[in-house]
Amino acid sequence: MLELRDIAARFGQLEVLAGVCLTVGPSEIVAVLGASGSGKTTLLRVVAGLHRPESGTVVWEGHDLAATPPHQRGFGMVFQDFALFPHLDVAGNVGFGIPDMPESEKRSRVSEELERVGLAGYETRRVGELSGGQAQRVAVARALAPRPRLLLLDEPLGSLDRAFRRELAADLRAALRSAGIPALHVTHDPDEAFAVADRIALLHDGTVIRFGPPELLWRAPGTEAAARLLGLTTIVDVTVNRDGIHLGRGEGRRARAIVREEAVRIAADGAVRGVVEDSTFRGPGHALRVNVPGGEITLVHHERVEPGQTVGLDIPQEGFALLDG
Amino acid sequence: MSRRTAIGLAVVPALFLLAFFVWPVASILATGLVEEGGKAFTRVLTNERLLGVAWFTLWQAVVSTVLTVLVAMPATWVLARFDFRGRSLVRAVATVPFVLPTVVVGTAFLALVGPSGVLGVDLHGTVWAILGAHVFFNIAVVVRIVGGVWGHLDPRLEDAARSLGASPWQTFTRVTLPLLRPALAAASSIVFLFTLTSFGTVLILGGPRIATVEVEIYRRSALFLDLPAAAVLALLQMVGVVAALTAYSRYQERHTVEQTLRPVQETARRIQTGRERGLVAGILGGTGVIVIGPPLVLVWRSLTAGGGFGLQAYRALRSDALVPVGAAVGNSLGFAVAATLIALGVGLPAAVLIAARRGRISRWFDTLLMLPLGTSAVTIGFGFLIALDSPVDLRASRILVPIAHALVATPFVVRASVPVLRAVRGRLREAAATLGASPARTFREVDLPIVSRVAAVGAAFAFAVSLGEFGATIFLARPGGPTIPIAIYRFLGRPGVLNFGQAMALSVLLMAITAAAIMAVERARFPGPGAF
Numbered sequence: 001m002l003e004l005r006d007i008a009a010r011f012g013q014l015e016v017l018a019g020v021c022l023t024v025g026p027s028e029i030v031a032v033l034g035a036s037g038s039g040k041t042t043l044l045r046v047v048a049g050l051h052r053p054e055s056g057t058v059v060w061e062g063h064d065l066a067a068t069p070p071h072q073r074g075f076g077m078v079f080q081d082f083a084l085f086p087h088l089d090v091a092g093n094v095g096f097g098i099p100d101m102p103e104s105e106k107r108s109r110v111s112e113e114l115e116r117v118g119l120a121g122y123e124t125r126r127v128g129e130l131s132g133g134q135a136q137r138v139a140v141a142r143a144l145a146p147r148p149r150l151l152l153l154d155e156p157l158g159s160l161d162r163a164f165r166r167e168l169a170a171d172l173r174a175a176l177r178s179a180g181i182p183a184l185h186v187t188h189d190p191d192e193a194f195a196v197a198d199r200i201a202l203l204h205d206g207t208v209i210r211f212g213p214p215e216l217l218w219r220a221p222g223t224e225a226a227a228r229l230l231g232l233t234t235i236v237d238v239t240v241n242r243d244g245i246h247l248g249r250g251e252g253r254r255a256r257a258i259v260r261e262e263a264v265r266i267a268a269d270g271a272v273r274g275v276v277e278d279s280t281f282r283g284p285g286h287a288l289r290v291n292v293p294g295g296e297i298t299l300v301h302h303e304r305v306e307p308g309q310t311v312g313l314d315i316p317q318e319g320f321a322l323l324d325g
Numbered sequence: 326m327s328r329r330t331a332i333g334l335a336v337v338p339a340l341f342l343l344a345f346f347v348w349p350v351a352s353i354l355a356t357g358l359v360e361e362g363g364k365a366f367t368r369v370l371t372n373e374r375l376l377g378v379a380w381f382t383l384w385q386a387v388v389s390t391v392l393t394v395l396v397a398m399p400a401t402w403v404l405a406r407f408d409f410r411g412r413s414l415v416r417a418v419a420t421v422p423f424v425l426p427t428v429v430v431g432t433a434f435l436a437l438v439g440p441s442g443v444l445g446v447d448l449h450g451t452v453w454a455i456l457g458a459h460v461f462f463n464i465a466v467v468v469r470i471v472g473g474v475w476g477h478l479d480p481r482l483e484d485a486a487r488s489l490g491a492s493p494w495q496t497f498t499r500v501t502l503p504l505l506r507p508a509l510a511a512a513s514s515i516v517f518l519f520t521l522t523s524f525g526t527v528l529i530l531g532g533p534r535i536a537t538v539e540v541e542i543y544r545r546s547a548l549f550l551d552l553p554a555a556a557v558l559a560l561l562q563m564v565g566v567v568a569a570l571t572a573y574s575r576y577q578e579r580h581t582v583e584q585t586l587r588p589v590q591e592t593a594r595r596i597q598t599g600r601e602r603g604l605v606a607g608i609l610g611g612t613g614v615i616v617i618g619p620p621l622v623l624v625w626r627s628l629t630a631g632g633g634f635g636l637q638a639y640r641a642l643r644s645d646a647l648v649p650v651g652a653a654v655g656n657s658l659g660f661a662v663a664a665t666l667i668a669l670g671v672g673l674p675a676a677v678l679i680a681a682r683r684g685r686i687s688r689w690f691d692t693l694l695m696l697p698l699g700t701s702a703v704t705i706g707f708g709f710l711i712a713l714d715s716p717v718d719l720r721a722s723r724i725l726v727p728i729a730h731a732l733v734a735t736p737f738v739v740r741a742s743v744p745v746l747r748a749v750r751g752r753l754r755e756a757a758a759t760l761g762a763s764p765a766r767t768f769r770e771v772d773l774p775i776v777s778r779v780a781a782v783g784a785a786f787a788f789a790v791s792l793g794e795f796g797a798t799i800f801l802a803r804p805g806g807p808t809i810p811i812a813i814y815r816f817l818g819r820p821g822v823l824n825f826g827q828a829m830a831l832s833v834l835l836m837a838i839t840a841a842a843i844m845a846v847e848r849a850r851f852p853g854p855g856a857f
Contacts, residue, residue, distance in 0.1 A: 070487040077488035083481040086584035087503040097489025
């Protein structure tokens with residue numbers, strides 16, 4: 001089990017991590033979700049031993065790793081843009097970290113790892129000839145080949161096409177599961193975190209503001225910052241009283257709440273009136289930006305509505321999720 | 326560019342090369358092969374002393390190259406991988422030795438490890454002084470070429486190796502070194518060529534016993550008048566140079582690795598721990614002593630040569646009866662101006678042509694222009710001596726000195742100009758056109774300022790090269806018309822403390838003039854705000 005206790009780190013003058021606490025259990029996959037520049041990569045580099053933390057400890061199975069250099073930690077890492085060795089072929093890359101053993105054994109070990117990621121027979125390919133998705137798989141195979149105790153993944157899907165990512169995220173999870181290796185995976189993409197992780201840690205302003213299973217975080221993000229990291233960006237002012245949650249300022253307790261876009265319907269007799277700000281065609285329908293009391297709501301509607309028009313909206317109570325503070 | 330313009334641009338450089346490079350080299354070939362009925366070859370190849378000279382030349386070049394790489398690598402690493410205040414200053418200082426004239430380097434090492442050297446050991450006439458001078462002179466080549474690539478290597482490749490269980494040393498040997506191999510090969514082959522054809526430093530530091538092929542060519546031709554043997558030696562050396570260049574390009578083809586280069590800002594990191602700080606300080610301090618030590622000792626000894634501290638040695642320069650120092654300074658400056666004008670006149674049209682046309686002929690022309698760089702200066706001087714007596718006997722003319730200098734300087738002018746001119750041709754002109762500039766205005770406001778800046782850089786290069794040139798000049802300068810390096814060499818050849826003092830004083834003077842020329846290059850290359 002990996003434990004991070006109060007990790008603080010600087011990058012020059014800039015404080016990027018200010019007391020991060022995290023745990024990764026046996027064969028658990030934890031995703032760290034944070035905006036770009038939030039110190040996610042630095043956190044991984046601290047765990048790998050490539051960056052010295054200002055303070056705090058990295059603990060593995062009860063042992064403090066402060067004095068253990070990176071190559072003795074037994075933590076594999078998959079880098080953003082993969083960092084494949086350009087002077088070696090695919091087999092050379094995958095075999096790089098495999099400890100000394102007879103050549104034939106090593107070769108079969110490399111084949112085995114390539115098979116696991118679905119690239120059987122790619123041994124003699126040159127790294128420069130691989131597509132983005134293939135390079136990502138080689139990077140995963142290379143990191144898994146020495147049988148690391150923990151795998152660190154730095155935005156491993158970040159540089160790939162969107163369409164690809166879902167598929168590869170599922171494959172990645174399957175590969176990690178089959179290897180039985182715990183993983184710490186950092187990303188800025190909530191979909192990727194949901195697809196891969198058992199638990200998600202939300203990194204904001206250098207600390208973990210929420211840590212839990214994806215469903216729980218989705219249902220109750222807690223703070224506005226957490227909600228935005230999870231991709232829940234329709235946030236409005238509401239009033240809470242005995243009748244429930246209402247848009248805008250009224251009688252009762254004032255609060256901020258997420259509006260679940262998928263729960264909102266346009267209905268002529270809707271209780272809420274809003275003015276359409278703009279309407280953009282988006283495949284399955286038209287994305288409408290509607291100005292309502294307390295803020296703006298984005299929703300997808302099956303037909304175009306001219307900007308400036310007033311519409312009625314029906315928002316059920318379960319369409320709201322209250323935020324703290 | 327039309328065919329007519331291209332031919333017009335090619336005429337001057339082509340004729341220049343034909344007359345002052347191809348013809349002299351062909352004459353050397355003829356002298357070696359034809360005179361004595363072709364027996365000169367067997368005479369040289371069976372002469373044990375000459376074979377010894379050839380063998381020494383080869384092994385000292387190999388050892389110099391290996392030592393230079395070993396000494397330069399730590400500083401190269403620090404300058405490529407760490408971000409600290411004063412980094413660009415340190416890099417500039419590391420380049421200093423390379424721009425010093427060879428005669429100055431030789432004198433500085435005499436002041437350091439000569440008969441009355443400050444280090445107290447007399448290494449004059451030993452290979453150690455030569456190796457030391459070669460390492461000192463060539464550190465900058467490695468720092469610049471290898472550092473140029475190292476600074477752009479993706480540091481995450483090294484991180485990846487560490488995370489895969491490689492120790493720092495294994496990471497260096499299995500990842501960093503293989504990726505640096507092409508750059509190391511490039512730097513090593515340049516250092517090898519420089520030390521293989523090293524003349525001034527060996528002549529000064531080698532004493533009577535030690536000689537390289539280059540020195541032997543000079544002695545055979547200028548002192549013993551054994552022209553056929555000198556020609557054979559020059560041919561052997563040319564074969565060696567071509568072999569080294571061929572081996573290098575073969576190697577480069579085989580080992581070049583396609584890789585994504587990263588901007589320097591991403592790869593360099595701050596110094597993190599106290600241990601790192603100590604390491605960086607130690608490496609830079611050690612390299613600094615090697616790089617700044619010899620010039621500093623030279624300046625210090627030149628000021629203390631007369632016994633006390635003062636300008637005695639400098640004053641003695643003004644009134645020397647045998648070496649006309651004032652004339653030497655005048656000659657050097659005059660020759661440098663002439664050589665600069667010739668190098669620009671030949672180099673700029675060639676550069677414009679090479680930049681404008683991409684094709685076999687242009688590439689061929691490019692290679693032809695680079696050849697003088699691979700040919701030793703002594704070979705050029707010797708070639709002039711035996712070739713340029715007909716149809717017009719130019720050998721008595723003063724113009725040969727700046728022509729030889731221009732031949733050496735032209736490749737620098739072309740190399741400095743072509744990339745810039747290519748850039749103008751493409752993006753900048755298109756940008757100017759889309760901004761509504763007419764062709765005339767584009768030429769006036771885009772081409773012209775850039776070409777004149779390129780010309781300024783090339784000019785300063787040519788000027789500095791000419792000031793320090795020694796190998797060709799020693800053949801061509803007449804007794805009454807020495808240049809500064811020749812005057813220094815004459816002072817060194819005369820016994821006595823004061824003569825050595827004068828040699829050092831004059832070396833300091835030459836160092837200062839060269840430094841001024843190089844500073845002009847740097848200023849031209851890095852324009853300040855509002856420059857253009």
